Amino acid sequence: MKQHSLTLYELNELVRETIEVSMPDEYWVEAELSDVNDRGHCYMELIQKDESSKTPIAKARAICWKTRWQYVRSHFESVTGQPLHAGLKVLLKVKATFHEAFGFSYNISDIDPTFTLGDMARRRQEIIRQLQEEGVFDLQKELVIPLFAQRIAVISSETAAGYGDFCSQLDNNEYGFVFHPTLFPAVMQGEQVEQSVISALNAINERVEDYDVVVIIRGGGATADMSGFDTLSLAENVANFPLPIITGIGHERDESVLDMISNTRVKTPTAAAAFLIDHLARVYARITGAQDVLLDLVSRRMEHKRMRLSHLAEKIPALFRLFRMRQESRLDILMRNFVSKAQGKLESQGWRISAREVSVSTLVGRLLEKRRQQIILLEEKLRLMDPRLMLRRGYSITLYNGRPVKDVKCLSSGDEIETRVANGMIKSIIK
Missing domain, CATH: 2.40.50.140 (Nucleic acid-binding proteins)
Known part of the structure; x- marks a missing residue:
């Protein structure tokens, strides 16, 4: 049927x-x-x-x-x-x-959004646990941002407003610092985020010597798709990257795994630019502080040398007087010794004195005259060696760093020299 x-x-x-x-x-x-x-x-x-x-x-x-x-x-x-x-x-x-x-x-x-949040949290914790087991979770934190971090590799969407804000902030900084950002375009939203950012990192790594830091930025608020930044593969690439990575991916609700693994995390692209500007400003402040300390040290050292030189200049006339006094004293002693010996000789040999009185008297006269001439010559030499006499004659002494200048080749433009004349000292700058 x-x-x-x-x-x-x-x-x-x-x-x-x-x-x-x-x-x-x-x-x-x-x-x-x-x-x-x-x-x-x-x-x-x-x-x-x-x-x-x-x-x-x-x-x-x-x-x-x-x-x-x-x-x-x-x-x-x-x-x-x-x-x-x-x-x-x-x-x-x-x-x-x-x-x-x-x-x-x-x-x-x-x-129910809370179920999805729980699953996302579980997946994120699993990624964090695996990164910690691999020993790479804190590798980026161990890198030090260079003092002069001005060559910046930027991973961002080329048309993103956040990238434009980032560049504008760098270009118009109040200190006039010059930065050199280079864009490595990437997809920053959706399912292609992971592979696109990894490709950009690989491109930067091929020219790693050309850059100081890497900045990963994107615009967008709390409703933007952030799942692409919570992947194990991307986190491993960032953790093992040889340059410090700064993230400013515009997500204020929670940290992504990428934020956690990076060297420095800020909230927005403009905050990333402000961080780089502040970093360079701190370095500049350290340099100017060190410059002030160095100038103060040099000034103190020069003042010490100047005071020492002045003290030595004051001691020169006294040293010449002391030398003259010592020479005259020595001559007096020699004269007294000679007279004493001569008298002794005369007393012991009176009969010979009478016979040679004329010759001895002549000899003594000549000797005294010779010694007197020696004293006169010494006095003249001492007088001629007195720097004050040379200065009064119109001569001068030029000093550089406390030492006499004997060759102009030792001087350069901008050096400060001192010229000492009879009644004072002149400071000059070499042009």
């Missing part, structure tokens, strides 16, 4: 009625998003993977109608800080529906 057949529409209608009768309630369902298509209404592809093999074991379509989607999307993004995208785990409130023409799907009435 031939069985009664149904049309496809009749069968689908029967399925719809069966689902409506047997599953009239809404259900909270855990699933992973494999695709999200926002076209007014939001169409989603749901998937569940095996925990061990990660192969799909269940798939389904879901839709959130436009009138409900506006609220659901706004609430989810305000809580999680990012839009729905592929790869997120979500907790959906759905009702099973079947349409004769379009088939089976789930009608979404609500999404």
Whole structure:
């Protein structure tokens, strides 16, 4: 006997009625998003993977109608800080529906953002734990930003307002410092963030000697997609990078894994520029402080040398007088010794004195005259050696660093010299 057949529409209608009768309630369902298509209404592809093999074991379509989607999307993004995208785990409130023409799907009435936050937190903690086990979590923190960090490799979207703000802040800094930023364009939102930023890092690494630091920046507020900055592969690349990395990815709600692993984290691109400017300003302050200390030290040393030279100049006449007195005293002693010996000789040999009185008297006279002439010559030499006499004659002594200048080749433009004349001292600058 031939069985009664149904049309496809009749069968689908029967399925719809069966689902409506047997599953009239809404259900909270855990699933992973494999695709999200926002076209007014939001169409989603749901998937569940095996925990061990990660192969799909269940798939389904879901839709959130436009009138409900506006609220659901706004609430989810305000809580999680990012839009729905592929790869997120979500907790959906759905009702099973079947349409004769379009088939089976789930009608979404609500999404619990706290479930997604929990899953994101668990995934983030797992990445942090793995980085710590690998011993690379704090590698960036061990790098020191160079004193003169002016050659900057920038990873950002070329059209992002944040990149323009960053460059403008550097160019218009109040100190007049000159920075040299070089852009390495990258996708900073969506699923391509990870691979795009890694590619930019690889390009910088090929020219690593040309840069002092790397800055990763993006614009955007709390609703921007940040999931691309919470990946293990990107974190490992940043952690092992040879240059200090500064992040300013414009996310004020929570730190991303990229923020945690970087050398320095700031909130926005302009804050990253301000950090670099302040860093160079601190270095400049250290240099000017050291310059002041050095100038003060040199001034004190020069003053000490100047006082010592002045003291020696004052002692020169006294030294000449002392030398003359010592020579005259020596001559007096020699004369007394000579007279004494001569008298003794005369007394012991009186008879010979009488015989040679004339010759001895002549000899003594000549000797005395000779000694007197020696004294006169010594006095004249001493007088001629007196620097004050030379100065009074119009001569001068030129000193550089406390020493007489004997060759002009030892002087350079800008050197300070001292010229001592009879009644004072003149300071000059060599032009």
